Amino acid sequence: MIPLSIRPRCQRQNQTIGAARASIYCPGGIANASYSLFASARDADGYWTTTRDGDARNDCGDAPSGSSSYSDKSEHTVGELKCYVANKKAWIEWTNNSFDIYAYAFRDDGDWRALFNFWTGAGPEAP
Secondary structure (H helix, E strand, O other), X not given: OOOOXXXXXXXXXXXXXXXXXXXXXXXXXXXXXXXXXXXXXXXXXXXXOOOOOOOOOOOEOOEOOEEEEEEOOOXXXXXXXXXXXXXXXEEEEXXXXXXXXXXXXXEOOOOHHHHHHHHHHHOOOOO
């Protein structure tokens, strides 16, 4: 699930979030990103519900704060997505139910549009 372009920067984390089996952190570049593998999509969704919510009135990517489900190229729903700006940082969080993953990415400069563009290759369409 981790895009080839950022894999060289990634490091396995000794500590995981929630009940994750493993977590990998990929610093620098366009965005900082973290991917956590859970035992099941249910466990990943359970952690998802404990994180900050985007503004449900907007789709993520259309505004600095939003939330939505997202689909793969075949139009099958893959997971949930939310975005927001907090403490001058732009954040995107998502789940991938096919791979039991919860992930997030952020930019220190608050550029949510650049972060969303990063996510389109780091989230649903990652190799």
